[in-house]
Amino acid sequence: MHIHIFWDALSPQGLQIPVARTIMAMVGVHATVIENRVRVMGYVEERKQINAQALLDSVQAYKRHHKLTDPVLLVLSQDLFRNGHSFVFGLARESVGAAVVSAARLGNEFYGREKSDDDLIDRLSKEGAHEIGHLFGLDHCAERECIMFRPDTLDELDRKKKGFCDHCRKQLATHIAAKFP
Numbered sequence: 014m015h016i017h018i019f020w021d022a023l024s025p026q027g028l029q030i031p032v033a034r035t036i037m038a039m040v041g042v043h044a045t046v047i048e049n050r051v052r053v054m055g056y057v058e059e060r061k062q063i064n065a066q067a068l069l070d071s072v073q074a075y076k077r078h079h080k081l082t083d084p085v086l087l088v089l090s091q092d093l094f095r096n097g098h099s100f101v102f103g104l105a106r107e108s109v110g111a112a113v114v115s116a117a118r119l120g121n122e123f124y125g126r127e128k129s130d131d132d133l134i135d136r137l138s139k140e141g142a143h144e145i146g147h148l149f150g151l152d153h154c155a156e157r158e159c160i161m162f163r164p165d166t167l168d169e170l171d172r173k174k175k176g177f178c179d180h181c182r183k184q185l186a187t188h189i190a191a192k193f194p
């Protein structure tokens with residue numbers, strides 16, 4: 014088993030390898046990156062956003078068609094929402110091993126700050142590892158520095174460390190062993 018990262022062609026280029034490496038270091042599971050071939054579905058014109066649930070439907074269909082049982086993380090640049098939320102950084106569907114993260118709100122430019130690839134790599138890796146944590150059965154964590162803490166803002170995301178707290182790390186190891194013996 015390994016993590017498949019699908020990098021959409023419109024996502025920031027050149028960051029694939031550092032993001033995959035950082036996620037691997039955090040989660041402790043091998044990860045590969047290929048260009049995304051999943052159809053990007055769920056765009057809502059009035060919101061100029063993609064419905065993350067519709068996008069996960071598309072990843073789910075792709076996985077079923079290709080008989081892919083390993084976890085998949087799709088990285089794209091379009092802004093995401095889910096019903097009841099104005100936006101989401103990412104979303105995971107544990108039952109099918111599919112997750113998505115968006116770079117839209119992770120770059121400094123979005124907040125009028127100076128662009129930094131290092132910041133973007135950090136944030137994409139943290140969000141990616143968080144969603145992968147969900148795919149391996151982890152819930153949200155109250156520890157503000159833990160990767161499984163649910164950030165509402167960029168500052169809350171930046172405050173998190175690039176790793177799991179002791180409790181989540183133990184859970185992660187147990188869940189991975191149970192799901193992928």
Ligand SMILES: [Zn+2]
Binds near residue numbers: 143147153163
């Ligand atoms: Zn979460």
Ligand SMILES: [Zn+2]
Binds near residue numbers: 156162177178182
């Ligand atoms: Zn934790």
